[in-house]
Amino acid sequence: MTTGLPTQISPTVIPGSKAGRLIVLTGPSGVGKGTLMQLLLQRHPQLYLSISVTTRSPRPGEIHGKHYYFASREEFRQMVDRGELLEWAEFAGNCYGTPRQPVAEKIGEGKTAILEIELEGARQIRASFPEVLRIFILPPSMEELEQRLRSRGQDSEEAIARRLRRAQAEINAAGEFDYKVINDNREAALQEIEAILFPDSRQD
Numbered sequence: 001m002t003t004g005l006p007t008q009i010s011p012t013v014i015p016g017s018k019a020g021r022l023i024v025l026t027g028p029s030g031v032g033k034g035t036l037m038q039l040l041l042q043r044h045p046q047l048y049l050s051i052s053v054t055t056r057s058p059r060p061g062e063i064h065g066k067h068y069y070f071a072s073r074e075e076f077r078q079m080v081d082r083g084e085l086l087e088w089a090e091f092a093g094n095c096y097g098t099p100r101q102p103v104a105e106k107i108g109e110g111k112t113a114i115l116e117i118e119l120e121g122a123r124q125i126r127a128s129f130p131e132v133l134r135i136f137i138l139p140p141s142m143e144e145l146e147q148r149l150r151s152r153g154q155d156s157e158e159a160i161a162r163r164l165r166r167a168q169a170e171i172n173a174a175g176e177f178d179y180k181v182i183n184d185n186r187e188a189a190l191q192e193i194e195a196i197l198f199p200d201s202r203q204d
């Protein structure tokens with residue numbers, strides 16, 4: 001398990017229909033990506049949010065198959081070796097990856113698939129799927145980011161420190177992305193994302 005390089009997505013497009021879109025949403029841990037995605041899905045249930053595999057332990061309330069597929073390091077390594085992940089990366093001491101098949105299926109059905117992933121994974125996707133639309137979510141300030149990580153109340157002090165160290169490097173790479181959205185006011189950020197995803201009257 002030494003590389004996270006992806007192979008191609010290869011969606012099978014249903015004859016007579018157009019292929020869907022792949023969207024990547026990235027930003028430092030705690031910036032509010034998950035919160036914004038849940039709100040977006042409530043308003044646009046036709047969107048498909050990929051469920052990742054992780055070796056991280058479940059947080060209280062997290063459900064296997066809903067929030068993540070929780071796997072051991074060995075299970076994760078086997079998925080990598082079998083080419084089952086579209087991308088994967090290590091983040092703050094754990095592995096995270098995107099199962100290939102459901103994303104390929106949804107795109108093949110003409111749907112919009114969204115990946116909520118960290119920077120290295122976003123770079124891998126860009127390399128294997130250049131048409132991807134990539135959005136970076138920024139915090140209003142580093143102080144606010146730290147405050148959000150703490151108020152979430154889910155991570156140890158050590159985990160928060162690791163995530164904050166990684167956050168600055170991720171923010172420095174925001175210029176690589178197609179769009180940047182500052183998540184200060186939740187509703188305003190959501191509307192910006194909607195305007196990116198649904199220019200004109202496109203709703204798929």
Ligand SMILES: Nc1ncnc2c1ncn2[C@@H]1O[C@H](COP(=O)(O)OP(=O)(O)OP(=O)(O)O)[C@@H](O)[C@H]1O
Nearest residue numbers: 029030031032033034035148151152183184185186
């Ligand atoms: N605009 C906002 N203003 C204030 N608090 C917010 C805002 N958006 C999200 N939050 C809060 O910030 C915390 C972190 O949000 P969330 O878990 O969605 O972040 P995330 O980017 O998905 O993190 P991770 O990448 O670690 O999964 C949560 O407590 C959430 O309620």
Ligand SMILES: Nc1nc2c(ncn2[C@@H]2O[C@H](COP(=O)(O)O)[C@@H](O)[C@H]2O)c(=O)[nH]1
Nearest residue numbers: 029052088089091096097098116117118121
């Ligand atoms: N490269 C990938 N990154 C992923 C994936 N799923 C989630 N993530 C990112 O990991 C961090 C930490 O998440 P947490 O749930 O432990 O707080 C965060 O930035 C997620 O966006 C994935 O499949 N691939």
